[in-house]
Amino acid sequence: MKHQLIMPSSIDHLRNAIIDKLMAISSKDYLVALNKLMESAVEKDVVELSPEQILMLEMSDNDIKNENVIAQDDLDKEDLKWLKAL
Template sequence: MSTLELKLEIFDKLKNIEDVSLLEKIKNLLKNVDTSDVYQFEQYELDMLKESEEDIKCGRVISQEDLDKEDLEWLSK
């Protein structure tokens, strides 16, 4: 998994967390991280993120279970 993929996965999980105490723990964990070298997204990455958000809003999603089944079917061909 690439750094970008990992960050996107973490970001996706973070935006769905409603537990304030968990968010505070994550914030404390990250407070010592050096952010002076902040990653700058390329335009195509920003476009992908916007498209993903639109897919979610419009219900164009698939469960992990269904995705795993599709992967197995595709691999067995």
């Protein structure tokens, strides 16, 4: 049996190709092993935030709640002014 090389153009295509292959697997042992592999990969994707990062996120939340924000267009204009001053 020849295997077709799939060159996915996006993560969604890759995910769908993997799901298609998973649907064809009938071996319970194989599926259990794959499940363990995926669970360990998901656990590694969890990011632990430092106290400083948590504080920064809380400060950002407070800024948003207090409407202490700036529109992207205004920010871009301020950036350009700053860059020209360099």
